[in-house]
């Protein structure tokens with residue numbers, strides 16, 4: 146098939162493109178290279194099976210041209226990373242809401258199946274463990290810029306599901322929980338690449354808050370496998386599906402594990418949220434996915450544990466450092 150991957154030069158997007166090429170597909174990547182990097186897909190472009198278009202998903206003419214020739218659209222283009230979202234709230238909202246509207250409009254015009262990558266942020270400050278797809282979302286106040294991301298993504302979900310309801314336009318919404326692996330940049334605040342870089346340089350590992358907040362980290366390879374399967378799953382159409390790992394770890398435990406696995410002499414340093422992000426920040430204590438629905442639909446079961454993930458990221462960051 147001809148497959149369009151928006152945001153295909155990003156961290157998750159580039160892993161997805163590699164998998165889809167291995168499955169025999171031809172890929173068009175639409176990416177403005179704002180947070181994505183050409184380096185991520187350079188080798189794939191060289192195979193002749195991937196065509197890169199450097200432009201924004203907010204341009205309706207470009208989007209329409211790309212979608213018209215596609216058999217499937219994976220929509221990953223989006224502002225990412227808590228740091229970037231706090232620093233660039235206008236860009237965050239415009240790219241998420243405007244971009245999805247534009248891509249979806251063209252998909253609906255040509256009836257091309259559409260997969261939206263949404264986020265576990267949509268559950269907001271909900272305290273339920275684990276989070277299931279039909280649980281209530283609990284958003285923080287509009288004065289905390291962090292919530293602009295979740296609210297914009299929730300609107301994207303509504304829009305995608307509305308197309309399904311009104312015209313049976315094939316859509317599926319995937320809520321990604323924390324996804325990590327090689328090539329993720331720590332630049333926009335993601336904790337795992339950040340900790341690994343600090344540890345490898347024997348610099349302080351910066352734990353924000355009290356470090357007792359927890360997350361569940363999934364390996365990007367498990368995640369992109371699930372994305373490819375869900376796209377082809379008829380029963381998932383018009384549905385929201387969580388994808389992630391349900392192995393929970395506190396951020397303090399994560400810091401200790403990274404330090405140990407990287408053989409680092411770094412100190413573990415606690416910073417307040419205020420010191421780390423300034424104003425406009427709010428954190429959530431726990432975030433665990435219920436992955437029963439994904440398991441039922443596509444037999445999803447994450448195959449890589451936290452240590453496998455950390456090993457891969459440390460390995461990758463070491464080669465980057467040597468370069």
Ligand code: UDP
Nearest residue numbers: 227334335336337339351352353358396428
């Ligand atoms: N975090 C941290 N130190 C860092 C970066 C992040 O302690 O250098 C914390 C952050 O406050 C949050 C957790 O690690 O509690 C996960 O952060 P990330 O930005 O990776 O993802 P998200 O908050 O979206 O889960």
